[in-house]
Amino acid sequence: MTRWTAVCGYTDLLPERGSCALVGEQQIAIFRDFDGSLYAVANQDPYSGAYVMARGIVGSRAGEPTVASPMHKQVFSLATGVCLDDGGTTLPTYPIRVNEGHVEVAV
Structure with missing residues (x-):
């Protein structure tokens, strides 16, 4: 069964900026794209x-939303978590939604 956890208000997230939330024991990096889309990936850099x-x-x-690690600059797809510089490495991704103005993540 999926358990959704509210982490912040939708308007608290700035477009093209990441935020971090602790959901259970997982640190989750949350991103809001300029078009309003939300993405949730693990906050831990796998490298x-x-x-x-x-x-x-x-x-x-190529039109795919990405995040580059601030450590070594590897680029990851926000949609799939796959490293676009090394397809064998991925970031875990998490379901994310907006419910009554609140951003919720399922871990």
Whole structure:
């Protein structure tokens, strides 16, 4: 059964900026795109082990929303979590939604 956890208000998230939330025991990096889409990925950089993905650089490649690790600059798809520089590495992704103005994440 999916358990949704409210983490913040939708309007609290700035477009193209990451935020971090602790959901259960998981640190989740949350992003709001300029078109209003929301993405949730693990906050831990799989290359360095540091919990920094929420501070990554948001962008896109071929129309796909991305975040670049602030540590070593590997680029990850926000939609799938796949590293676009090394397809064998991924960030866990999490379901995210807006419910009555609140952003909710399922872990």
